[in-house]
Every structure is written in structure tokens, then in C-alpha cells.
Amino acid sequence: MTQYSIQNTKDSKLKTEEMVLNMGPQHPSTHGVLRLELQIDGEIIIDVVPHIGYLHRCFEKHCEAMTYPQIIPYTDRMDYLASMYNEFGYALAMERLMKIEVPERVEYIRVIMGELQRIASHLVALGTYGADIGAFTPFLFCFRDRERILHLFEITCGARLLYNYIWIGGLSHDLHPDFIRLTKEFIKDFRPNVKELNELLSYNRIFIERTANVGILPIETAINYGVTGPNLRASGLKWDLRRDDPYSAYHKFDYEIPVGSGEKGKTGDCWDRYYVRVLEMEESLKIIEQAIDTIPDGDVSSAIPKRVKPPEGQIYTRVENPRGELGYFIISDGSLNPARVKVRAPSFVTMQVFPELCKGFMVADVVAILGSVDIVLGEIDR
Amino acid sequence: MMYDWLYNLTGNEILAMFIVSLLPLFVFILPFALFAVLMERKVSAHMQDRLGPMRTGYHGILQTVADIFKLLQKEDLVPTATDKTLFNFAPLLVFIGSYAAFAAIPFSGFFIGSKIDLGLIFIVGVTGLVVAGILMAGWASNNKYSLLGAMRAAAQIISYEIPTLMIILMIVMLTGTLSLYDLSELQTAYFWNWLILGGPAVGLQKILLIPFMIMGCLIIYTSTLAEVNRTPFDIPEAESELVSGYHTEYSGMKFAMFFLAEYANMFAVSAIVAVLFFGGYQSPFGYLGNTLGWTWLVPIEQFFWFTSKGLFFVFVQMWLRWTLPRFRVDQLMAFCWKYLIPFSFVILLLVGLIALM
Amino acid sequence: MKTAEEIFNQLKEKFGSSIIELKTDKPVEPFIVVHPLEIDKICLFLRDDKELLFDSLMNLSGVDDANGTKVKDDKGLETINGGTLSVYYHLESTKLRHKLTLKTSADREKPEVVTVTESWKGADWHEREAYDMYGIIFLNHPDLRRILMPYDWEYGFPLRKDYKNPEFYQGMKVPY
Numbered sequence: 001m002t003q004y005s006i007q008n009t010k011d012s013k014l015k016t017e018e019m020v021l022n023m024g025p026q027h028p029s030t031h032g033v034l035r036l037e038l039q040i041d042g043e044i045i046i047d048v049v050p051h052i053g054y055l056h057r058c059f060e061k062h063c064e065a066m067t068y069p070q071i072i073p074y075t076d077r078m079d080y081l082a083s084m085y086n087e088f089g090y091a092l093a094m095e096r097l098m099k100i101e102v103p104e105r106v107e108y109i110r111v112i113m114g115e116l117q118r119i120a121s122h123l124v125a126l127g128t129y130g131a132d133i134g135a136f137t138p139f140l141f142c143f144r145d146r147e148r149i150l151h152l153f154e155i156t157c158g159a160r161l162l163y164n165y166i167w168i169g170g171l172s173h174d175l176h177p178d179f180i181r182l183t184k185e186f187i188k189d190f191r192p193n194v195k196e197l198n199e200l201l202s203y204n205r206i207f208i209e210r211t212a213n214v215g216i217l218p219i220e221t222a223i224n225y226g227v228t229g230p231n232l233r234a235s236g237l238k239w240d241l242r243r244d245d246p247y248s249a250y251h252k253f254d255y256e257i258p259v260g261s262g263e264k265g266k267t268g269d270c271w272d273r274y275y276v277r278v279l280e281m282e283e284s285l286k287i288i289e290q291a292i293d294t295i296p297d298g299d300v301s302s303a304i305p306k307r308v309k310p311p312e313g314q315i316y317t318r319v320e321n322p323r324g325e326l327g328y329f330i331i332s333d334g335s336l337n338p339a340r341v342k343v344r345a346p347s348f349v350t351m352q353v354f355p356e357l358c359k360g361f362m363v364a365d366v367v368a369i370l371g372s373v374d375i376v377l378g379e380i381d382r
Numbered sequence: 383m384m385y386d387w388l389y390n391l392t393g394n395e396i397l398a399m400f401i402v403s404l405l406p407l408f409v410f411i412l413p414f415a416l417f418a419v420l421m422e423r424k425v426s427a428h429m430q431d432r433l434g435p436m437r438t439g440y441h442g443i444l445q446t447v448a449d450i451f452k453l454l455q456k457e458d459l460v461p462t463a464t465d466k467t468l469f470n471f472a473p474l475l476v477f478i479g480s481y482a483a484f485a486a487i488p489f490s491g492f493f494i495g496s497k498i499d500l501g502l503i504f505i506v507g508v509t510g511l512v513v514a515g516i517l518m519a520g521w522a523s524n525n526k527y528s529l530l531g532a533m534r535a536a537a538q539i540i541s542y543e544i545p546t547l548m549i550i551l552m553i554v555m556l557t558g559t560l561s562l563y564d565l566s567e568l569q570t571a572y573f574w575n576w577l578i579l580g581g582p583a584v585g586l587q588k589i590l591l592i593p594f595m596i597m598g599c600l601i602i603y604t605s606t607l608a609e610v611n612r613t614p615f616d617i618p619e620a621e622s623e624l625v626s627g628y629h630t631e632y633s634g635m636k637f638a639m640f641f642l643a644e645y646a647n648m649f650a651v652s653a654i655v656a657v658l659f660f661g662g663y664q665s666p667f668g669y670l671g672n673t674l675g676w677t678w679l680v681p682i683e684q685f686f687w688f689t690s691k692g693l694f695f696v697f698v699q700m701w702l703r704w705t706l707p708r709f710r711v712d713q714l715m716a717f718c719w720k721y722l723i724p725f726s727f728v729i730l731l732l733v734g735l736i737a738l739m
Numbered sequence: 740m741k742t743a744e745e746i747f748n749q750l751k752e753k754f755g756s757s758i759i760e761l762k763t764d765k766p767v768e769p770f771i772v773v774h775p776l777e778i779d780k781i782c783l784f785l786r787d788d789k790e791l792l793f794d795s796l797m798n799l800s801g802v803d804d805a806n807g808t809k810v811k812d813d814k815g816l817e818t819i820n821g822g823t824l825s826v827y828y829h830l831e832s833t834k835l836r837h838k839l840t841l842k843t844s845a846d847r848e849k850p851e852v853v854t855v856t857e858s859w860k861g862a863d864w865h866e867r868e869a870y871d872m873y874g875i876i877f878l879n880h881p882d883l884r885r886i887l888m889p890y891d892w893e894y895g896f897p898l899r900k901d902y903k904n905p906e907f908y909q910g911m912k913v914p915y
Contacts, residue, residue, distance in 0.1 A: 021526050053887040061897055134708025140430040206614055207707045223794050223833055226861030315767045316829050327798050342800035352864045364710045367623050
């Protein structure tokens with residue numbers, strides 16, 4: 001247990017001076033352009049003030065000038081590691097607003113793409129986390145596997161990162177003829193790689209020393225702050241929107257929801273947050289396997305509306321993005337452009353709880369904690 | 383000996399000394415640094431399922447040469463708010479510290495830069511200069527990251543010198559010499575005379591010594607790893623936390639000097655481990671030169687064995703770097719003070735008892 | 740599980756005139772309109788009541804209703820006078836699995852809403868964002884600064900419908 005009592009350092013008779021350390025916006029492990037103002041006493045963190053907004057690209061203002069289908073490429077650019085899921089959420093919100101029934105094949109393909117995207121996103125999270133802790137090799141192992149998924153996306157829609165694939169009411173393309181075969185091959189090759197990652201990093205003694213009992217997020221704090229996704233599950237709440245607020249075809253598949261158990265330290269520490277993601281990749285593989293075995297035939301573009309003009313009204317729809325609850329709040333005034341699109345970004349909410357996690361730990365732990373909550377600045381700043 | 387030979391050849395003491403002292407730099411350290419950087423890149427690449435540099439020359443062997451040219455051409459940036467004198471002097475000091483250590487390293491029985499009797503103490507002492515250089519660099523940079531890195535480095539290097547010295551002391555106690563040449567000569571003939579296998583002792587004493595020697599070897603290897611700031615002990619330049627620690631503000635050739643010093647240091651500590659426990663320049667199976675009667679071959683063979691042993695330990699350092707995550711600063715200190723130092727004291731005591739037998 | 744209607748009746752009983760109306764005519768979600776200066780008490784009640792337990796704030800978003808009178812100046816640029824700015828609250832209970840939407844509106848000229856950070860700490864940044872984008876003042880907020888825009892942005896609130904770009908920002912021409 002290495003959390004220092006901040007009060008102790010303040011009360012100590014030895015006169016010490018606090019220092020302000022500016023971490024970022026250009027720093028190797030702030031995962032983008034985040035600026036953290038660390039107040040430190042020696043190496044112990046007294047307080048952290050995050051400053052965001054360096055990547056603000058006016059998504060919400062742009063949306064008000066766009067027609068509804070034109071917004072989809074913009075959603076890609078928010079959480080650029082999980083673009084597929086951003087489109088998924090937006091399309092779902094629009095379909096609910098316009099009451100469109102989408103064909104079953106579309107639902108299945110969306111689920112497959114969404115879960116592949118979840119694995120790809122988690123691989124980046126796990127790999128960069130290893131790099132943050134100082135192990136560089138797992139980072140490249142993860143990127144090697146992610147490359148296969150990006151290839152699958154590329155043959156499907158021609159893009160590797162920003163897809164514009166999931167449209168309102170359908171998809172831009174049907175699956176590539178090789179897709180099913182390549183996905184099966186990927187799943188077969190990927191399972192041993194997860195085992196390898198576990199041996200190399202997850203159960204590495206130094207890694208456990210660095211992450212267990214560090215940055216503990218108690219469950220009450222997590223709910224009060226609105227933290228969602230793997231970070232919430234690592235704190236021990238079995239809460240997954242795929243199960244608790246079902247959407248698309250997720251109710252048809254059989255999968256577990258991994259939660260943090262405090263196996264190496266306290267529940268909700270960095271190691272738990274890391275390991276929940278490892279376990280989730282396996283569950284995503286299960287969903288993909290079931291989905292590609294039972295995928296129905298059909299036309300993927302039959303339900304795409306010619307003109308997207310939703311009725312006047314408002315809707316809040318949320319999906320389980322790899323980082324947590326991704327919500328779209330859309331107000332329509334009955335015209336071709338939305339009156340308001342607000343995105344509830346999971347990382348934005350997670351970032352708020354970050355100062356709470358850091359207090360009393362050391363500068364090196366800030367990096368470990370920041371990596372474990374897995375933020376994407378593109379989504380925080382939008 | 384090289385010096386005597388050159389003295390006879392030129393008839394000039396100063397010239398002979400000059401050549402002898404420059405030889406390791408030009409014949410060994412610079413080419414070694416070039417090779418080691420490439421080796422690091424290739425080793426890491428193949429450990430990570432990729433190829434590494436491939437374009438410059440056959441399989442990228444000219445990559446580091448190209449890098450050197452790039453570094454030479456770079457503008458020598460000195461930030462305004464630095465302490466100029468210290469800032470410029472720090473990389474030199476670091477480099478001098480690690481370069482001077484090579485003076486006492488026995489590359490072969492024929493060539494030792496300086497055959498001083500206090501070789502071991504000299505190396506440990508002169509590498510201590512590196513700490514001063516690092517602290518200077520961190521302070522003079524006027525950058526908080528550099529300062530944090532330098533403070534960490536100072537604390538780390540000084541702490542880890544204690545177990546290193548304890549193990550050196552153990553060897554000195556056992557062998558009764560501080561000269562690296564005598565140490566190597568002591569472990570002559572076959573590999574069972576190496577100190578890791580109890581040295582030239584015989585009978586029960588040898589068998590009793592073996593476990594302690596292996597432990598001692600592990601301790602000294604770990605602590606020298608920490609002294610040269612390699613993963614898992616690379617917290618002074620922890621890339622993901624402190625950008626790159628004490629040399630954040632350096633660029634161009636000054637950065638290259640830190641870099642060169644790091645690689646030179648890697649070999650220096652590997653050489654110490656090789657000399658202390660693995661017979662120094664001695665061949666494990668006797669010499670081909672002696673068998674064939676070609677005595678001129680022996681020094682070359684010795685040089686080969688010495689560099690191979692050194693390179694092997696450098697390789698292990700790289701292997702560890704690309705496998706292990708990094709410790710946190712307090713864990714690192716705890717590891718030294720709570721485990722390495724007590725263990726090294728116990729080993730020192732027990733080996734002393736065995737040596738008395 | 741409670742429907743919006745049941746919750747509305749319960750709230751109406753407790754808070755009386757602070758609860759203005761239940762809107763169900765607009766698709767797709769019904770929402771309850773409440774008074775902006777009472778929202779903190781209502782939210783505390785919603786969070787702590789045994790039958791409601793709204794322990795999580797999913798989303799908080801500021802909205803420009805653009806329902807005032809539009810005035811064009813001589814350059815042809817529009818400004819809106821009068822009307823309201825609104826804040827939407829999307830609440831959820833992780834224990835009882837029900838959801839609720841609240842809406843509160845404040846005058847465009849004096850947009851003041853009481854903060855709900857006391858109930859949910861997660862509201863902090865959401866409210867800062869609403870302030871940043873719409874200029875809605877959250878009373879009693881612990882740290883009401885700009886969040887996404889630069890701290891020294893003095894040229895208004897960008898998501899208001901009548902927002903105009905400044906010509907220069909720190910000496911740089913804006914549409915450069």
C-alpha cells in the first residue's frame with residue numbers, strides 16, 4: 001500500500017515546499033493533448049487540475065449546420081479509436097427518433113463491427129498502458145493484432161480508422177465475401193495472443209506491483225461521478241448497457257459481463273481496470289463467433305431513408321462504447337438539420353474523477369492511473 | 383604489455399601513453415556504441431515481431447552511421463534559461479566518467495589501458511563521476527522534469543553502489559586482489575576455475591562457495607543494471623513519466639554524448655561482471671594459440687572471449703529492457719535497501735566464513 | 740421501475756409549484772419541466788428518495804431554445820432577444836433501473852440555474868460546458884470556468900444560435 005496521507009506531509013515538521021508541475025499538453029503519456037497541473041510535494045501528488053479543450057473541434061456547432069446523414073463522418077472523429085461504435089450510437093439514436101426498423105442482417109453486422117471495434121480499442125488501451133508502465137513490447141504485440149482488425153474493416157468499407165460505414169437505417173456496404181473466413185482466422189489466432197499478453201504483462205510481478213492498490217475507485221464514487229464502462233465494472237458493479245439497456249441484436253447472444261474482483265489488490269484499482277478489459281476481449285470474441293455463425297441474409301440498404309427529416313422531438317440514446325456509456329442527445333425541430341446534438345462522452349465523465357484517484361500517490365502513478373482509465377482526448381474535447 | 387611494446391617501438395613515454403589511452407576510445411568504444419545501438423534496435427525489433435531498420439545498407443547495418451551524421455548536423459540548441467557553463471560541461475563529465483572506466487578494463491592479458499593495482503576501486507570510483515554529471519545536467523537544464531530525473535538518478539545510483547561494492551568486497555576478500563589483471567589471471571585455464579563456480583578453490587570450499595557466488599553474481603548484475611539506468615530501473619529517464627529525464631533539454635552532439643556514455647557504461651558494467659565472475663578474458667576451454675604453438679594468437683583469442691562475454695551481458699540487458707515494465711521510484715529504493723543490501727551483507731559474512739576454512 | 744407520470748405526480752405532491760408540467764406530446768421521451776431555482780432540491784430528493792434512487796446523472800446538456808424574437812441589424816446579422824435557454828437532465832437509477840428526463844428553462848437575458856453538483860459530482864464538468872457554450876450561470880457551482888474554449892475567450896458563447904465569430908483573437912484573424 002503506497003498511498004501517502006496528504007495531511008501527513010503537510011503536518012510534518014520538516015519544512016517542504018510544494019511545486020507545480022505542468023504535465024502536458026505535450027507529454028508522451030497524456031494520450032493526446034491533455035494538460036494536467038500537478039501540485040506535488042517531492043514526488044507525492046497533493047492535487048491535480050486537468051485542463052482540457054486543446055482538441056476542441058466544435059463538433060456540436062458543426063452538427064447544427066449539417067444535415068443528419070452528413071453528421072456521421074463527424075462522429076467518427078470524436079473517439080477515433082472506436083469510430084464504428086460512435087456511428088453505431090448515432091445511427092441508433094436517429095432510427096429511434098424516426099422509428100425506422102432495420103433489417104436483421106444489418107443488426108448482426110453492426111454487432112460484429114462493434115465488437116471487433118471494442119477489441120481493437122481495448123488492444124490500444126492495453127498496449128499503451130504497458131508502454132506507460134515502461135514495457136514497450138506488449139504495445140507492439142497489441143498493435144500487431146489490432147492491425148488484423150483494421151484490415152477487416154478496410155476490406156469491408158475501405159477505411160482503416162474513420163469509416164462512415166454505419167448509416168441511418170443501414171450500412172454503406174455489405175460484408176466482403178472473405179470477411180467471415182478472415183474473421184474466423186483472426187479469432188483462432190487471437191486467443192493464444194491474449195494468453196501471451198497475460199503471461200508477458202498482466203501477471204508480470206513488476207506490473208502488478210505498479211498497478212495493484214493504485215488509483216482505487218470506490219463504487220459509490222464511480223456511480224456518483226457517472227463513470228461507466230470498464231472503469232465502472234472494474235469497481236465491481238455488473239453494469240453493461242448491452243445487457244441493462246439492450247439495443248440492436250445484443251439480446252440474442254450469450255456472453256458474460258466481467259467485473260473487477262480485486263484479485264491483486266483492492267477492487268477498483270488500476271490492475272482491475274486493466275484486467276477487466278482483457279476479459280472483455282474474450283467476451284467480445286464469443287459474441288462475434290455467435291454472430292458470424294448465425295448471420296441471416298438480406299439487403300443491408302433497404303431501410304435507408306431517401307430523405308432524413310425526423311419529426312419534431314428530442315431523444316437521448318446511449319450505447320456501450322468501449323470506454324463506457326456513449327450518449328447522443330438529439331433535438332430535432334422538424335427541419336433537415338438538428339437543432340441540438342449533444343454527445344455524452346464517456347471519457348469526458350471519467351476525466352472528472354481522475355483528480356480523486358491521484359491524490360496521495362506519486363508522479364509515476366499519475367501515468368499509471370491515466371493509462372488505466374483509458375481516455376481518448378478526441379472524445380473529451382469533441 | 384601494450385604500453386611497454388609501444389614504448390620500445392617509439393622510445394617516447396608520452397606518445398606511448400597517449401596512444402594506449404586513445405586506443406579504447408577509437409578502437410573499441412565508438413565502434414561498440416555504433417554496433418550496440420544497432421544491436422538494440424534489431425534485438426528489440428525481433429523480440430517485437432518486426433524487422434527494425436532495413437533500408438540503410440544490408441539489413442540496416444548503416445543505420446547508426448546515418449544517425450551519427452544526422453546528430454552531427456543538428457543545431458546545438460541551448461535554451462535561454464539554462465546555466466550555460468554547467469549545461470555544456472555536464473555531457474562531457476558523464477562521458478569522461480564512463481570513458482575513464484575503460485582505462486582499467488582488461489581487454490586481454492596483452493592490452494590493459496592502465497594496469498593499476500586498484501583497478502576495481504578505480505572503476506567504481508570513476509563511474510561515480512557520472513552521478514555528478516547527471517545532477518549537473520538536470521539542474522542546469524532549468525526544467526522540472528530534468529530536475530526530477532536527476533534527483534531520481536542520484537538517489538538510485540548512490541543506493542545501488544552499496545550492494546555493488548559489497549559484492550566486490552566479497553570477491554576481494556576471497557581472492558586478495560583489487561587488480562582486474564590479477565583477478566583474470568586467477569581464473570585461468572578452464573571454466574570451472576571461474577569465480578561463479580567457486581574459483582580456484584578446491585574440495586568442500588568450492589562446493590560451498592558456488593551458491594553464494596551465483597547469488598552474488600545476480601545481485602551485482604541487478605545493481606549494475608540500476609547504475610546504468612536500464613529498464614526495469616530506468617526511472618531517471620522514464621520516458622512515459624519524465625519525457626526523458628535529465629537529458630530532456632539536450633540535442634545534437636550533446637545528446638549523443640549522453641547516449642554514447644550510456645552504451646559505453648552498459649559495456650563497462652558487463653565487463654566488470656565478466657571479470658569478477660566469468661573469468662575475464664580467459665577462454666573457457668583453453669587456447670587454440672597455445673595448442674598450435676602460435677603465441678601471437680592468444681591475445682586475440684582473449685580479446686574475442688572478453689568482448690563475447692561483455693556482449694552477452696549487454697544482450698541480456700537489452701533482453702530485460704524489452705521484456706520488463708519499469709519500477710516506481712519508491713519500489714526501486716525499497717528493492718535496494720530491503721533486499722539487495724541485506725542479502726549482500728549476509729553473503730559477505732558467509733563467504734568470509736567459508737574463506738577462513 | 741416507475742414511469743415518468745408516476746414520478747411527476749410524486750414530485751408535484753412534494754414540491755408544488757416548482758414542478759411546472761409533464762410534457763409527453765413531443766416524441767420520443769416525456770420530460771418534466773421544473774423551476775430553475777429549485778432544481779437542486781428536486782434533484783437531491785430524486786437521488787435520496789427510497790422509491791426513486793436516481794443515483795446517476797447520465798447527461799446534462801444546455802440547449803438554446805431560440806424562441807425569442809429575431810432582430811436583424813444593419814449588416815444582416817441576426818440576434819435573438821428574449822426567449823429562454825434550457826438545461827436538460829437525464830437521470831438514471833442503477834439500482835432500480837429507471838430513467839427520467841428533467842428540463843428547466845431560464846431567461847436568455849439572465850440565465851441562472853442552480854447547480855446540481857451537490858447531488859452528483861459528475862455534473863461539475865457538464866455544467867461548466869453548458870456555461871462555456873451557452874453562458875448559463877450555475878449558481879453555487881464550485882468552479883464555474885470555461886472548459887473547452889480558452890480561458891480568455893471574451894467573444895460570447897459559441898453554441899448560442901446568434902453567436903458571431905470575432906474578427907480577431909489575440910491578434911490572429913479568425914477565419915484565417
